[in-house]
Amino acid sequence: MTATGEARAGDPERGTLDKAAGENFPVAPFFLPKDWRTDLVAVYGFARLVDDIGDGDLAPGGADARLLGVPPEEAEDRLLLLDAFEADLDRVFDGTPGHPLLRRLQATVRRRSLAPEPFLGLIAANRQDQLVTRYETYDDLLAYCELSANPVGRLVLAVTGTSTPERIRLSDAICTALQIVEHLQDVAEDLGRDRIYLPAEDMKRFHVQEADLAAKTAGASVRALVAYEAQRARELLNEGAPLVGSVHGRLKLLLAGFVAGGRAALHAIAAAEHDVLPGPPKPGKLQLLREVGVTLRGEG
DSSP states (O other): OOHHHHHHHHOHHHHHHHGGGGSSSOSSOTTSOHHHHHHHHHHHHHHHHHHHHHHTOOOTTSHHHHHTTOOGGGTTOHHHHHHHHHHHHHHHHSSOOSSHHHHHHHHHHHHHTOOSHHHHHHHHHHHHHHHOOOOSSHHHHHHHHHHHTHHHHHHHHHHTTOOOHHHHHHHHHHHHHHHHHHHHHTHHHHHHTTOOOSOHHHHHHTTOOGGGGGSSSOOHHHHHHHHHHHHHHHHHHHHHTHHHHTSOHHHHHHHHHHHHHHHHHHHHHHHTTTOOTTSOOOOOHHHHHHHHHHHHTTOO
């Protein structure tokens, strides 16, 4: 085990939060008010930990399982861990949770009067990942994104006290788009986990077989499929972009960063000629800054 691995095993809370630096989008950028940053980091810690449970990416040593009351011999059972995590989430709202990340979250929940539903949605998405590894239609994928992505945007609005029905609708479009973009970037990685988030009906339409996704580079059919799904994500981002203009100040910059991050990632995918199989195409900082400017001006 590396020194970093040992540190994360010894302090699962710190190890989980340290992953924020590697995310596609800033979790709690410096320009936000301190209380917002504190609460957004707490929400991130929850979302990151539940994803790590669902993906089997917990820190070695079983510390998280012990904190959730799961015995060592069952620490590899992801569904059992998710059940234990949900039980600890219940204690966030009525009691004292056992996991330090959930104790951190409890302060945020109380300060912001957050409801349990978005958190339960994220757990449900990871539970679904253990049971569903293929999606037949685009609508099926959208229903998954309703659980896996949209709760995050709703929590950002709730933490910042800016939730309205229309803003939630726009936020959902942005979050679903960002989830689709991430799926496109991670086709090879997801296949390694025996998951495919490209709708089967679209794969059939573009004459793409699962074996084609395991190649080192994408053929013409896979590239055409990725371009098609990328356009869907782009349209969703454009649909949700008016959310940026509906708020003011630092929150406007944060939301512009989310939209711009998705657009910059789509630009990187296009620049790679939609060949995502060698690894996730990543945008450069200059492209991201350009997209932030375009989004803030409402030109996108």
